[in-house]
Amino acid sequence: ETGVTQTPRHLVMGMTNKKSLKCEQHLGHNAMYWYKQSAKKPLELMFVYNFKEQTENNSVPSRFSPECPNSSHLFLHLHTLQPEDSALYLCASSQDEVGGSHRREEQFFGPGTRLTVL
Amino acid sequence: SQKIEQNSEALNIQEGKTATLTCNYTNYSPAYLQWYRQDPGRGPVFLLLIRENEKEKRKERLKVTFDTTLKQSLFHITASQPADSATYLCASYNYGQNFVFGPGTRLSVLP
16 A cells, blocks of 8 residues: 555546546645556646645646645546546655755555546 | 657566666756556556666665666666566656656566
């Protein structure tokens, strides 16, 4: 166990559904991330939150909506997705130093949610 | 834009041999590089980090090198075992920016 949990592990949804992915980290980290991993493609960074504030939105379509209510929890709300959005969605956390070099060390990943959009 | 390339999509080696995986970066100079292991259906797990001013790092049977002239990192697994079979990801980081991951190399260690 890495200290990062994700639910659900598997999700099948239609294009008109609304669903949410949940991530929780038990490591006391101050940064959390959403990544998308499609077959034969590198991990794609979607969103970054530092101290509950969104600091990165990597040109993600508005049908993906993140929410970070506190430093331990991260959600990804899904609405009217497309079949090409089917992928493994990974949550990660890290402990960042704020100010100066803003160093980021290793990231701890959750097991991922395997999403299939029909 | 920053980009990480991992030369082999897949690598097959015989048990007991040394596996060598390659990571190349272009158009920038990362502050450090990381290597992660990912098993099917699981999230990546951190293995090693090497900084730009370090030439080599070791951890048990793992060794990673960083050559800033060649813009390359090599990841070695000595005395490889079937349990080492997985996908290995290289990631780079620059201060004030985010991680950039390579596509990964799928390693198969044959008994």
